[in-house]
Amino acid sequence: MSQTVEMPEVARGETILRVHNLKKSYDKLEVLRDIDLDIKKGEVICVLGPSGSGKSTMLRCLNLLELPTGGTIELKGDVVFEGDKPKNLDDLRRETGMVFQSFNLFPNMTAKGNVSIAQIRVRGRKKDDADQRSIDELTKVGLAEKVDEYPDRLSGGQQQRVAIARALAMDPEIMLFDEVTSALDPELVKGVLDVMRELADSGMTMICVTHEIGFAREVADRVIFMDGGYIVEQGPPAEVLGDPKEERTQKFLGLVLDH
């Protein structure tokens, strides 16, 4: 674990993450072709698109869970990825938090343990401090009475909220959400979306790959539509969702909105 290099502070509204010419191929299959993205601090971005469009891959490239095959990523002005090599993996991972479709809670720990483990091992916090922070975060997502339960005793929605708390406890600058409600029973989706809404209101920079159009319309500052590895269209939700300019966007929304 490298020493904490103090990264420059970024003011709200300034660019915090910049992606340029990002590409990703698996052998011959090009999944991402030339993505340019400029994310501002405090922005809430929702990424929509059909399956296979590359939206999840792009998200996973942002914290280098996937290694792009070309392009650059700059975090707070410092290059963290260039060409095909990560230049500063630790800082990037420290500043980003990710929540997954399949929750990925650690089954051998309680909810509190899940939220504390990385605080202790990665951030170096003392156990008592970490546990107290964990209880606070779990309370914020409405799970105060579940802190000592193991994941197998929690519903899907509760597990996902623990996952969100777990990522937030690390004080990331940017939160990445990868279709986090797609695996939930419908009646549990609202609970998770409410937590995300509150998070957005509190000023967190968020990038959400999602199918929840309603959420995108109400909460997003910017909606991005992707298809075939490209960003086809992006802009405020009223524009992209209400009056899409590209034919592909229109087709997709026509397919999706009627439900």
Next chain:
Amino acid sequence: MKKSRLVALLSALMILAAMVVVVGCGSSDDDSSSGGSGDFQSELITDGTLTVGSDIPYAPFEMGKAPDYTGFDIELVNDIAKRLDLDVKIQDTAFDTIFTDVAQGKFDMVASASTITPEREQVVNFSDPYYESEQALFVPPGSDITSVEDLAGKTVAAQDGTTGEAYANDETDAGQVRGFPTGAAAIASVVNGQADAGIVDAPVVEDAASKGQSGFEIATNIPTGEYYGFAFAKNTPELLKAVNGALADLIDDGTYEKLFRKYFNATPPKSITSGTAAEDTGTTDEG
């Protein structure tokens, strides 16, 4: 596999196993022969063949590779078989079960540098003695063990089931007696320094030394006055008689002396050639 088929298969296997056991137990009982003068042929496992069990190698008594085994015991056996007009089949086998094996009829006789002892005679019958032997106490070079008394508290290596092992256990104050499946392994453990000393048949130790095996030296010989004999099951008396006869013949006509000189480079002991050993061990009476 369906359950009923599985049950049938298992039952068949168990019946088969039981049959093997019964037949195995049975065969040593119905080896024919009650009396019959000189009719040892019927006592053999295989018609016309003398099946011999031996722990190979144990130079200079038995050694070499199948089917051309050689050694003092082997050549004696070959000669005896010729005199009895029999083929020879040698079966390499572990020494520490060899007497029960022959008693159960796994072979016709044992030729394996086997000392005649009262304990063994409860299980097998021995031929007239054909070799006079003693044990050798051997040690790593430069050891300060020079006699049996010096073995107190020490680790002594021997071969499983031999008189050397019994001697180490009963006649010394050895701290630990380690048994090995072969004599060579016992010698090796002394060479390696894992045992302080070893007690193995003297001719075998001397033979190893003369063949250039190094890393040990003989501290002293232990004159145990042992005699080797060929071992037979109790229910093959005619075979025993026949072998004794052939043995006596080959001693009389000088074959024994020739073989003895070949392997031991010395004159054979009077105890064997004059038959006094046979009287000492009383084996002739039990023939």
Next chain:
Amino acid sequence: MGDFFDIFFNFQFMADHFDVVFQGFLVTLKLSAVGGALALVWGLILAVLRQVPGKWLAPVRWLVIAYIDCLRGLPLLLVIMLLYSGLATLATQGLIPRDIGIPQWFGQPDPFWYGVMALTLTYGAYMAEVYRAGIEAVPRGQTEAARSLGMSHGQAMRFIIVPQAVRKVIPPLLNDFIALMKDTALVSVIGLVEAVQAGRDLYSEFYNPSGFTLGAFMFLIVTIPLARFVDRLIKNQNEKFQRGLP
């Protein structure tokens, strides 16, 4: 058939010579406990080393794979003999200290330690493969979540992956342990008297095989309950799996 029982199930003989066989069985248990514990640890170390990431550590991975292949491909008996003669020879030639070439640690004689080494080296290789299957069965999402939180490969393995993997593979590990316990009999070839050799010594001295039968009873008293326990563990794991729990 009555004779058969008199010979093999001679309870008087078993009673008279109970101590000899029991002492041998205690050696069996000691060998199993020490060898088994070390094999479990060594196997885990091998499994983790096999997974170290990065270009520079590729030689480590190759070495471990080669080791596992060799030790799984050699008979335990051969490994015992190689250690027995090899280590002592190295010691007498002064290449390694005598204390290591002919180990007599904690009052146990050197064949005991050669046996422990052979069991550890061989069964460690088998167990490494069991652990590996366990590690590979842990869902990728676990590693992804750990790495996303900023944990290094080592931290992810130590806190997240290995604990889950080990829990999953306890039944096959226990099965390997039962096999190890039976294989301790092989150490008799280098002069250690364990349960089977005790039976053999009795057989060669008294021509009665009931010592073997007694030894067999002692083994079964331990191995059968262990095997039943493993079955129950597997059943519990399967039930949890059916209910959709991790």
